[in-house]
Amino acid sequence: MEKRLTGLVIILTLLMFSLPVYAGMPMTTAEATVNKVLNVLRDPKLKSPASKEIKKETLRVIYKDMFDEIEFSKRTLARNWNKLNPTQRAEFVNLFEQILEKSYADKILDYTNEKVVFYKENMLSDVQAEIQSKIVTASKEIPIFYRMILKDGKWRVYDVVVENVSLVQNYRTQFNDILAKDTPEKLLETLRKKVSKN
Amino acid sequence: MTKYHHIKSFLFLILLCVILTTGCAHSPGPSSATLPVAKSSPQPILLASTSEQSTAQSAVDAVNPLDDEYKEDELVDEYAKNAVQEERVEIADPLETVNRAMHQFNDKLYFWALKPVAQGYKAIVPEPARVSVKNFFSNLGFPARFLSCLLQADFSGVATETGRFTINTIWGIGGLLDPSAGKELDLQKQDTDLGQTLGVWGVGQGFYIVWPVFGPSSPRDSVSIVGDYFLYPVSYISPWYAGGGVKAYEEVNATSLRIGDYEALKDAAVDPYVAFRDAYAQYRFKKIKARKAKPNPSVPAAEKSSLVKPALPEKGD
Numbered sequence: 001m002e003k004r005l006t007g008l009v010i011i012l013t014l015l016m017f018s019l020p021v022y023a024g025m026p027m028t029t030a031e032a033t034v035n036k037v038l039n040v041l042r043d044p045k046l047k048s049p050a051s052k053e054i055k056k057e058t059l060r061v062i063y064k065d066m067f068d069e070i071e072f073s074k075r076t077l078a079r080n081w082n083k084l085n086p087t088q089r090a091e092f093v094n095l096f097e098q099i100l101e102k103s104y105a106d107k108i109l110d111y112t113n114e115k116v117v118f119y120k121e122n123m124l125s126d127v128q129a130e131i132q133s134k135i136v137t138a139s140k141e142i143p144i145f146y147r148m149i150l151k152d153g154k155w156r157v158y159d160v161v162v163e164n165v166s167l168v169q170n171y172r173t174q175f176n177d178i179l180a181k182d183t184p185e186k187l188l189e190t191l192r193k194k195v196s197k198n
Numbered sequence: 199m200t201k202y203h204h205i206k207s208f209l210f211l212i213l214l215c216v217i218l219t220t221g222c223a224h225s226p227g228p229s230s231a232t233l234p235v236a237k238s239s240p241q242p243i244l245l246a247s248t249s250e251q252s253t254a255q256s257a258v259d260a261v262n263p264l265d266d267e268y269k270e271d272e273l274v275d276e277y278a279k280n281a282v283q284e285e286r287v288e289i290a291d292p293l294e295t296v297n298r299a300m301h302q303f304n305d306k307l308y309f310w311a312l313k314p315v316a317q318g319y320k321a322i323v324p325e326p327a328r329v330s331v332k333n334f335f336s337n338l339g340f341p342a343r344f345l346s347c348l349l350q351a352d353f354s355g356v357a358t359e360t361g362r363f364t365i366n367t368i369w370g371i372g373g374l375l376d377p378s379a380g381k382e383l384d385l386q387k388q389d390t391d392l393g394q395t396l397g398v399w400g401v402g403q404g405f406y407i408v409w410p411v412f413g414p415s416s417p418r419d420s421v422s423i424v425g426d427y428f429l430y431p432v433s434y435i436s437p438w439y440a441g442g443g444v445k446a447y448e449e450v451n452a453t454s455l456r457i458g459d460y461e462a463l464k465d466a467a468v469d470p471y472v473a474f475r476d477a478y479a480q481y482r483f484k485k486i487k488a489r490k491a492k493p494n495p496s497v498p499a500a501e502k503s504s505l506v507k508p509a510l511p512e513k514g515d
Contacts, residue, residue: 008501103466110458139329139455163479164484169287175474190468 026123026129026148026155033066033134034116041111056105068156069097071149075158075173084184092184095191096171102195129155227412289416289479293374297504301471308460316453324453330374331451336387337366337433342429346390350398352492355388361513362387390489391426393419397486406475414478 038044040058073093074081084092120132127150135142145161161169177188208383290296320328340363347355362378362385370377376386396418397403404417412423427433432448467473 099466099468103462107458107462117458122492139327141333165480169480170473170476171468173288174467174472177469177472 004148022035022130025121026150027118027131029155030131030133030148030157031068031118031144033062034118036062038106038111038116040111052109059108060101066157068149068151068158069093071151071156072096072168075168077175078172080175080179080184083179088184088188091188092191093196095188098195099191120185127151192194210506226422239464260406279493285482287476287480288474289403292473293407294404297406297408297475298471300410301474303410304408304413304472305394305464312453313457316450316457319450320457325455328451328454331448332374332455333370334373335365335448335451336376337363337370338431339426341431342392342426343388343390345429346392347393349392349395350388350390350489352388352489355390358385359388361385390483391419391422393422393482394489396421398489403479403482408479414474416482419482 037059040055042060043055044057045051046058051176063114070093073096075088076096077084079091081089090179117136118131121143121184122130122132124147129148129150131146133144133146135144140165143161144163146157147159147161147166148157149156159166161167174189178190200201204433226279240482340359344356344359344363347353361383365378366373366376366383369375377383379387393416403419405421407415407417408425409415409420415423432441432444435444463473463477
């Protein structure tokens with residue numbers, strides 16, 4: 001009996017160590033990260049409203065690792081990236097990240113046992129992939145696609161497509177609209193205001 | 199007795215659809231085959247992008263090492279070009295001033311009227327019941343979807359919709375349940391409308407319109423609003439205000455299932471008006487692209503080869 005148990009432990013340990021080998025695939029990476037997020041959300045120890053901040057803090061670490069915020073910002077600004085000087089760029093990346101976090105953190109914390117299914121991996125190029133997943137709720141299915149890019153041996157998300165709408169494109173249109181009329185400084189000002197609000 | 203009366207008028211409506219479509223099939227039929235070809239000069243690139251372009255793109259990516267983030271000169275066109283799948287979807291907005299006003303109006307309508315009512319309703323009615331109500335109304339939307347599939351020459355869609363309507367009406371207790379979408383039958387709702395049909399035929403979006411109450415639209419998609427009105431059995435309830443009441447109830451029920459979505463989108467946006475306009479343009483564009491890409495036995499082989507690759511598969515597995 002004990003022998004069998006040791007055998008099981010050895011096999012499990014081996015499995016654990018062999019996992020990183022597969023973690024090279026974009027779909028596995030995305031799925032693993034999302035599962036990490038779900039584990040935090042499902043954690044019975046963190047159920048009380050008081051631990052909301054702890055949850056947010058834990059989640060921040062996970063998605064900082066998941067998203068390539070600079071790639072995200074660059075793609076969002078597209079051509080306009082060149083209009084910003086390095087200081088402005090750094091500030092933009094920071095502000096944009098805060099806006100996204102603020103808008104979506106609460107939505108994620110609202111999570112109540114919906115199912116998340118990963119079902120497809122589309123390689124867009126050697127270093128880019130689209131991972132298709134869906135959230136299944138009682139009344140509907142919401143398709144969520146993660147576009148990922150391979151950099152330094154690591155797959156990270158640079159765009160999220162929710163129900164056919166690409167976040168990067170959506171913000172690009174908004175920022176384009178602002179930058180067509182105003183200076184980058186003015187855009188940063190708008191973002192600063194949005195971050196400091198509520 | 200009134201019940202029979204309704205069924206009769208409904209049957210008449212279906213019959214009308216069939217007559218209409220067979221009638222129409224002569225004129226727009228051939229044009230539906232030619233129009234996309236004539237109009238689709240940008241389309242093949244978009245649809246083929248997954249395979250051919252991606253290899254070319256990876257070469258671009260290799261030249262463009264992404265770690266030198268702050269490199270100045272070469273960035274200019276990289277991200278516009280770097281569109282592995284990111285087609286540029288934009289919609290003209292000549293009526294921006296009016297549209298912004300309408301957007302404001304709809305926003306207030308939501309926060310002051312629709313949301314409070316939906317919240318109250320949500321507190322009273324349990325979710326499964328609300329899902330059933332949604333299914334029921336969705337089942338009644340069959341004529342519009344059926345006709346749209348037919349006009350798009352999407353015969354598998356026509357069959358699916360007919361099957362769904364029959365099964366859900368009979369075994370789904372008049373459409374309250376949706377047994378056809380289950381694992382065994384796997385007949386999924388064909389989420390299409392007349393605006394998409396025109397899009398598949400090659401009619402462009404035109405420009406952005408925000409209708410009061412109906413929300414984001416375009417001249418093309420406004421056809422949907424009108425067409426759906428006539429193809430929706432609820433519109434034939436008399437007196438007219440009873441029909442209106444039923445539609446208002448339907449909207450409240452639907453809203454109760456998605457409270458928070460609008461708020462989240464709005465809060466996330468830097469300029470909500472532009473965010474919704476862009477979301478609308480992207481959403482419609484990709485829906486129509488997916489409809490066009492749907493493998494269809496009626497499409498000639500030459501055309502098919504460019505259409506077969508579904509950029510956005512409707513289902514997984």
